Amino acid sequence: MKKILTMILAALFLLVTIGCQNSQDKLYEEMTRGNSSQNETGSVASASQPDLTLDETEPKVLTIRQESTNESETIYILAQQYMREHENVTIKFQADCTDAEWQAMSAAERIQMRESYEQKVKMEIISGEADYLCYQPSAGIDIYQLTQQGVLRDLKPYFENDSEIRPEDYFVKAFEASSVDGKWPKIPIQFVVYCCYFNRAILDELGVDAQSLSTGNSDEILDWYEQARETHPDLQLGFSAPGKDVLYIPERARYMDLEADTASFDSPECIRFLERTDQVINDEPAWNAETDYNHLTSVQADQLLRYRNTGEEPKVSERRMHLVKGGRESFITVEYISLLHFQDYGDPMEYMAGPVILNSTNGKTVVNSGEDLILPVSMKDPALAWDFIKYCISEMDSVPGFDPSIPVNKNTFLNTMETISYIAANVDGYRDYRVPEEVDGELAVDRLEKALTGTATDIKFYGSADLQPFLDEFYIDGLTTAEQCAKKMQERAEIWLHE
């Protein structure tokens, strides 16, 4: 018994002394490791250079993993184009179901299928069996955690060391938004950012020059909204946006720092934000919970205000008519900025002013990346995968598939602006009857770059914390005060950040 106890105590002693390094030890270790690697390779930077050589003669197969197959999707078209240019490469798609099967599923079946797909992909990536490029990974795959576990390849060295890539040709902020500990685990083909449109007449009354606004944040919007309610007591915050948490999504980046693993939901600023947003009017009588899914877009809001002011029959689709004709006057719309919104810089709408990029109050731009490509470390031919990724983000006339999201390649963006009316005509009902004829692409790039000067962060990284039940408890059920809601959110966020 004494021998066993002695051995256990010795093991504990070893644990404490070997495992616990102080900051001096760590610094010394990093310095000696840095010196030795420099001596071995001649340069620290070259140690992280990926192998970009690609054999153009040997037959190769590239597998792309996705949830469901859809041959009209961007990735399919890009794969066909790539194979035509690289005859030695065959691209295969591995999916859990076809798009037709997905469409035929009930909501519960889709949830089950998605969970099963996410578990399978995570297991394959972690167990080292993922010999594929993963396309558009859903939120449950949790790229942030997989990157921290070191099972996703850092694509930044590929981007920086590829001589065929000029960084100035790209909206690099879209890549940086998705960075985890300085690494780029994913490359998006397209992206969007939050923007809002203001009720132009209300802004004019407040003395705010709509044209001068390029970015806005929740504190400013709430300040203006509260001022406007002094003269318009029944003014709603969002056009047909039932839910007082409409400003929460971009604002949560203010209260969660993923790099430092800290949260500040229990700060006075967050409590004040909750109190102010709880006071907004956001109940839309015309809203039908069973048939209405999305709030009004800026164009539809413009039609609503035109109808209220002039009586002119709104030019919107039939399924939105009841919201436009029966909706209440409101202050803002919040939506994702897309290619079609840039028309409004040069040709502003009569009743709605924007787009104004919506940042968090501490200046972070919230980006939502689309059509992401991630590369597991177990992928056997990363050079081939990178070559295909590079092809997907290279300059094109337009990103195939008629998606109005913003291409990460600036030249593709400019080329798309030249054919914007054709794009708009193929995006069914998105802007209703406001189809642009031409858009000043250079102005649009300039405005977007100005908006993306600060820190950018990917909205998908914040979703896993699941703080929505506490917001519903506060806003909808009225069961907690702002302090109690903030405290609960803080507790949950701290657990999620430290796990």
Place this chain on the structure above:
Amino acid sequence: MKHKKNFSWLFLLPSLIGVLLFYVVPFLFSFYYALIDNLGERNFVGLKNFADTLRNPLFRQAAGNTLLFIGLCVPLGMALALGLSLCLRRFKHGRLFTVLALLLPLVVPSGSIVYFWKVLFDQNGLLPLLLLKLGLAHEVVAQMDFSLAALIIIYLWKNVSYNIVLFWAGLNWIPKSYYEQMELEGAGGWQQFHMVTWVYLKPTTFVVLLMSIVNSFKVFKEAYLLYGAYPTARSYLLQHYMNNQMRSLNLPKLSSAAYLLFFALGLVLLFLFYRQKKAADTYY
């Protein structure tokens, strides 16, 4: 004799292989995961994962909550079980019915009974409503966190009957002549309990203590069904920590936490065995 011994090993082999394959080998292999940085690069980092886990405020909070939970549940459960066992011995009528009623929680599936607990302990449940009716302010009631109390009550409700069975067996083993002897010498109820029942129940008490500690970890099933993977800070237990690491397939963190728990429990159990042996040597 030697031939019989070799033959008997053959019968043990299937179970041994199963235990080796599904318990011992994975247990030892998980130590490898505890020694690497991540599943991608798989660099050896020594005991860094253990140190990081010990430094993690969330792990420490979970460990503290688990310790508090065990510290409250185990003594309460044992005291309640012993008291009920002693009461049952005095029952002349209805003993069987009482025993069956007490044993019922053992056989009721957790999933079917969790909804009842939720109705009782939820923020809008019967207990907060009762407190509001008693005159407590809404803000005060809304701030109350019943989650840990709910878990303790669920544990006691589910496991007291198991302990009663063990104590009942132990009590029946004590010869009645000892009590008769004490009665003749003029000893009261407390003296009989202190000098006979408690002394001769010590081996049983030791077993009950061990089983209570083991069963306290099984309450995670009800905790998960009630509160999900992310309960309040007060009821966030070590099992939640490890369950969530498993969900995100963070094997290095999971393995290091599991081994720390194994070593801590091992120390506790070694100490208990040592004390039990010392007590047994004194009395037998």
